[in-house]
Amino acid sequence: MVFPDYRPRRLRQNSTFRGLIRETHLSADQFIYPLFVQPGKNVREEIPSMPGVFRISIDQLAAEAKECLGLGIRSVILFGLPDKKDAMGTGAHIKDGIIQRAIREIKNKVPEMMVVTDVCLCEYTDHGHCGCLINQEVDNDATLEILAKTALSHAQAGADMVAPSDMMDGRVAEIRAALDENNFEMIPIMSYAVKYASSFYGPFRDAADCAPQFGDRRSYQMDPANSREALREATLDVDEGADILMVKPAVAYLDIISKLRDEFDLPVAAYHVSGEYAMIKAAAEKGWIDGEKVMAETLLSIKRAGADIIITYFAKEMAKLLRK
Template sequence: MVFPEYRPRRMRQNENFRAMIRETRLAPEQLVYPLFVMPGKGKKEEVPSMPGVFRLSVDQLKQEAKDCLEVGVRSVILFGLPEKKDAVGSGAHAKNGIVQQAIKELKNTAPDIMVITDVCLCEYTDHGHCGCLAGKEVDNDATLELLAKTALSHAQAGADMVAPSDMMDGRVSEIRSTLDENDFHNVPIMSYAVKYASAFYGPFRDAADCAPQFGDRCSYQMDPANSREALREATLDVDEGADILMVKPAVAYLDIISRLRDEFDLPIAAYHVSGEYAMIKAAAARGWIDEQRVMAETLLSIRRAGADIILTYFAKDMARMLRG
């Protein structure tokens, strides 16, 4: 296949040709829209560092779910902002906690939406770490029971899937056992299997009010320099019962998504995180880039790397674009 006998431009000459041989495609149902839920009524507060993203009171969720379904986005993931925080994040598993209320609201008013819940303690602890503490260190094993209680409370409230994001060793096994023991065999676990200690989380921590009050999360989230370790982390979660493996962040770790896709036959998810979103928004606001084209190219790159599912704040915008 050499020029002039082979001319690749033949198949690029118009959109009909390009569409016919397009290798990678995006669809609205592959997208998951994150929602931040706060106490109160009638509240909708834009996150300053994330234009177009809002903190919502529970009564505002029905309209958000309707908007998602209208453009073909079938799944949301919930993050909660509790009224009170304490050292052990007890609000995370409270029967009438903010996420538990949100789950019930969505399942009652928008039963066709898939409700995924983030399972972590950082939004609920007064110190901002993802587990309970022993001195200044996160106590891995003591945290496992709290995470399992949180996942169970979400399932009891009606969640369709739970997604542990804490990066504690052994948490998938603990959650799976607890769900099964309580007859929630059919609630899948989407594990944040490979979550890096990334600088791209800043706007999220503003949105969820969950920045650590001291130190950092490098002792439990992964070192950005490591890729082989990602395979070990994912293998552990597969062995413990994960149904879906997630990589977070997405764009800075396309190589990791690709490695997991080659290694495992489970569905792969990727979280296009707040910092990745905010950079596109900021550059577009200054007229430096075409927001829609960069959004589409970015999300397509995540799919091309091997992700089956993309969690993104662009979910509704991308779905609208895909629908023309």
């Protein structure tokens, strides 16, 4: 069909036509909203580099969860700031750790909220790396047992799903085994299967107080230049028992989201990370962009690339916009 017999504009001429043929849709129940939990009471502290995002104390969690549910957001992912840190990140798996208490608070008071937990050690180690160290190097295999204990402690506290973000080789299998051996075979694993050593994480590291005290994370997180390696990483996690595959960051890696969507039939998640959020907020504050429209277009691009699930700090704002 060629012009003038076929005119694509016929189906764009008003909102009804556009809605009828729209290929990609955003839905609040496919968002996961990140929450930063810190010690104390009546704490609601805005993160300077992430306007509209707060560190909150456990006593504030129920209200936050209820607000999310009211907007149609049915899942949150928790990140904790512990009272103390040590070289082995032991605060990650203690029974009364910050996340374990946070899980119980939400599940006791807002049981219908799905609670996902980030499984990593960087927030709990005094050196800021995602595993235990030997001679200033992250020891992969020694870290696996600690990660499995952490995931198990989250399940025991009532978490609905665990999400290992450490990028240690073999951690999905180790976590799956620990969960299954302790009668948590129905707890799914959303693996950060493809997590790049990105420069977009800066505001998150401020929020969670987890910047490495020396060096960087390039020896265990992926090289941003690599694409084929992403498929190898994801394949390993599928073989080890992952239920959902995640790509992080999202916007700078839409091609990777698309590759995973084409290659695997598991659900694909994408983490719209702190730096991607902060850039939109900063430009909107300057008046350089329409923040609301850019937010919507950005999240739509992530969904269009193939993500079934989007973890985003914009979840509440976008959910409100979808209701208009």
